[in-house]
Amino acid sequence: MDRNKSQQFMLKVVGDVGTAMIANLVLVGDRVGLFRSMAGAGPITSDALAERAGIAPRYVEEWLGAMVSADYVEFDPQEQTYLLPEEHALFFSNRDTEYYLGGLFGGLPLVSAAVPRVIEAFEQGRGIAFADFGAELPQALEAMNRPVYERRLVDVWLATMPEVVERLRAGGRAMDIGTGTGIVPILLAKAFPQAWVGGLDIDARSIEIARAQAAQAGVGDRVHLQCAGVDEMQADAPFDFVSTFDCVHDLPDPLGALQRIRDRLADGGVYLMVEPKVSDRLEENRNPFGRMLYGISCLHCVPQALAQGGPGLGACWGPARARALASEAGFSRFDLLPIRSPAQAFYALRA
DSSP states (O other): OOHHHHHHHHHHHHHHHHHHHHHHHHHHHHHTTHHHHHTTTOSBOHHHHHHHHTOOHHHHHHHHHHHHHTTSSEEETTTTEEEOOHHHHTTTSOTTSTTOOGGGGTTHHHHHHTHHHHHHHHHHTOOOOGGGGOTTHHHHHHHHHHHHHHHHIIIIIGGGOHHHHHHHHTTOEEEEESOTTTHHHHHHHHHOTTSEEEEEESOHHHHHHHHHHHHHTTOTTTEEEEEOOGGGOOOSSOEEEEEEESOGGGOSOHHHHHHHHHHHEEEEEEEEEEEEOOOSSGGGGOSHHHHHHHHHIIIIIHHHHHHTTOOOOOTTOOHHHHHHHHHHTTOSEEEEOOOOOSSEEEEEEEO
């Protein structure tokens, strides 16, 4: 045995436990406003931050210790002050910007609470239904995506498909599959008032939230939402644009879903498939995004896919398998769109 290697691994294990603890404290700090209170404040004492944020001083003191140990916050031992650098504040200070990362932490308590069920699923080879992860999960997933979608869906992502923009402006038809709480169809309806826009999802809770948010956004009469699977997709006419965001790997029948999408596309229509950005080679996914995506996939994506009787492709199924699936489903074109994203890959499929 290499004792040095063993020692290094022990430190890694301790560090991983610490990372899990810190992640929960980041969520706490985000929810109670500590990051926002530190943003732009410059060097600040623990007591001053407690007063500024309206939080009990003893909790603030201990939270700051955790954030300093994790390199989220800088500490000046001479002045006994704490600083949230602007480079860090960028990701926590404003929930309305596309840079906000606080939403990534919102699902942690829900996934952690499901661990006993995940253990049983491992031992018995069964899945865990989406609804069993908790009624709050749809909104937790929305918090991860909304800031980016609001700023990029129409102005950046759709701009790479000018024919789609032209058709929707002229009153074309769009359908978002696996729509969750309806972010995508609501944004499409607001951007293209003449278009027919639909969304479907198998989770009743998600569709309930989506309908309420569509009404609040003033497009409730123009966003057609279905609580249904892809095989139940209602269509009076073909679609000019179909989208799936991070959900093909979650479906019970990915091949059948893509075949149905192809059958429902109008001549010249485009299917936008967005999936996690990973390498086909496991060894190339040894990075922060790989750790996060494999973690989410093992704890949530695979269990809920297996619960539906699906193959459980997993979030890290990769571009080669996605291309092969598209070809098997009958698509003649599979193009990687020139969209910069650290975590997502954008594919335009055409019949």
